């Protein structure tokens with residue numbers, strides 16, 4: 001039903017597929033696209049399941065597994081890489097106990113790598129959901145994550 005509505009809103013042309021997938025993912029509280037979503041979408045748009053999966057898996061912003069409430073995307077493109085993206089990953093991994101691609105046991109955070117976020121001037125950079133953070137270092141990471149944990153139930 002929900003998917004029907006989303007398809008109707010954008011029109012069931014192939015060129016709208018990305019926008020439709022984006023909306024489907026956003027309305028899922030765990031920010032992912034389910035198998036059932038894809039099957040329904042395939043029927044609604046008359047596009048094969050494998051084509052939808054192929055398109056979606058090309059983009060790192062789409063996920064087929066449940067994700068945390070906060071999706072941390074650390075930029076791995078060269079400018080950020082040179083200025084220490086690896087250290088940023090390690091700081092997050094040690095603070096949250098997850099590796100890239102994993103979600104914390106409390107379902108709060110998912111850690112992912114991404115290509116350039118368009119804020120290379122403040123490299124190394126990351127985004128948490130829609131919020132961008134730059135000029136990162138270990139200390140800043142601990143502070144940002146600690147603030148979120150505190151807000152979510154005093155686990156800092």
Ligand code: FES
Nearest residue numbers: 075080116117120
């Ligand atoms: S290279 Fe990291 S934001 Fe552009």
